[in-house]
Amino acid sequence: MIQLINLRKEYKTKKGIVIGVDQVHLTIPKGEIYGIVGYSGAGKSSVLRCINLLEKPTTGQVIVDGVDLTSLSKDQLRMARQKIGMIFQHFNLIVSKTVFDNVAFALKAAGKAPADISKRVSELLQLVGLAEYADHYPGQLSGGQKQRVGIARALANEPNVLLCDEATSALDPITTQSILELLREINQKLGLTIVLITHEMEVVKDLCSRVAIMQKGQIIEEGDVYDIFANPVQPLTKEFIRNTLEFKLPSKIWSKLDPAGKVVKVLFRDDAAEQAIVNDMLKHSGIQANILHGKIDYIGDKPLGTFIMEVTGDTQEIEKALQFLVDRSCGVEVISRVGE
Ligand SMILES: Nc1ncnc2c1ncn2[C@@H]1O[C@H](COP(=O)(O)OP(=O)(O)O)[C@@H](O)[C@H]1O
Ligand SMILES: [Mg+2]
Structure with missing residues (x-):
């Protein structure tokens, strides 16, 4: 379970303080696929990056499986982070390394023995459907395959949580479907909690059990996905839903x-x-x-x-x-x- 308690993130810029996250309270149940929706600049990435403390919250607490990450020492935090995987819109692979080495990288960083690394990478590539691609370089892969490498790397250290920041936004609709399908499979097989940021309500509808809608750093509506679709309250929520369910009469x-x-x-x-x-x-x-x-x-x-x-x-x-x-x-x- 992930709990965000009164989370606030301010960025200090040359022009002054920018508020990325404001008064966010959120509970994400264990094993769920949880969606965070909002337009660009709403604060989605800021919230997600606070969950693994890639961004240090200005105030508030981040509690993952009962442990307050904001209270940990540097070393403790490094260990805790291994249990929180993350994937990105633009994959963030190392272009000079093979698929194998990209995935192995996370295991080396965690201090695993070479024989274990080799075995684990093979398992992971099997899981994401890239068993034949261990020796390829990212430049030789399609967008969907790159994201599969990203997923394998994120799962390397057997995390309990997978954070996905617009993981399908750079992909075409068919590839998007195959990646969403893979995320669903991983969620069911491994039972890990997935937090998924998107600006597409369609993705939420297909995949998530709960959703939060963000605007100006705040969560303006939150709930079970069916209830939100059937009974949206806030105008912005209605707008997001309209984009997926609306039919215009000619x-x-x-x-x-x-x-x-x-x-x-x-x-x-x-x-x-x-x-x-x-x-x-x-x-x-x-x-x-x-x-x-x-x-x-x-x-x-x-x-x-x-x-x-x-x-x-x-x-x-x-x-x-x-x-x-x-x-x-x-x-x-x-x-x-x-x-x-
Ligand atoms: N590193 C940063 N420095 C300054 N401002 C930032 C930084 N990251 C995000 N912001 C600002 O915080 C707000 C929320 O951004 P972000 O979390 O990236 O939103 P989203 O992911 O929903 O597009 C925006 O106003 C953005 O400009
Ligand atoms: Mg973002």
Whole structure:
């Protein structure tokens, strides 16, 4: 488990003090894949780098598996750090060293014997699917392969925690999927805690169980990924989710709609995603509904349904029908026309 307690990180610059992290309280349960989302400059990397004390917090505590890292001596911290692996957006491999030596480097630094190093590197390269590439140099590898080397190196000393700073941001979508798949596999096989920074909510949706949304150094919303997708509160959280779940009706369709009707987006959460609630609504009211778009996303294995429909009929009846949906815990949002 990782606990960040009232974490603050200030940077002293020529222009004065810049606040990277402000009042961050966070608990990351053991064995979870935890997402931290935010735009550039939000403080994500600063938080992550405080977890292994690559950045020393200005104030606050970083507690990993019960040990307060801010209280350790230099030597103790060096040992503690071996149990926290990290991977980076631009891989940070040593270009003059082979794949084998890049991975072996972390083991040598930890003082392991050569025979053990050789065995361990082979295991690691096997794990990340690069068994055939031990003698290659980073320059001969694709981006995805480089990140696999980065992952092997990060796992060398059998860490309990893996920190990922925009680990897939430099990769194409297909390679991103394969790296995310590898991270999931590692999480399940080795049971280690993964903290993953990203600016893509899609990555969070695919991989994480919990997520924190950051803005201006602070965590503005935090929770179970499904709950955050189903019930976002902060405008920024809604914006991030909109970028992944939103469907825009083509203007051609708008132009064909009845100007007297309403277009509503309905979010069906949990079990409601699989029930015939729209049918029931129509039975209970005297309105007509015309489904314009519908889809179900699966987050973890829970369904989250989104329907966009045009409803027409008596205004009061429409209100009643929409209330029927709200009463069944659906999210209901009236969408305005393009240009309105
Ligand atoms: N080494 C540094 N020196 C000065 N300011 C920094 C340094 N690192 C980060 N910052 C500042 O701290 C804030 C948060 O940055 P960062 O943690 O890198 O955000 P993110 O990873 O979300 O893009 C930004 O305003 C950034 O300019
Ligand atoms: Mg960053």
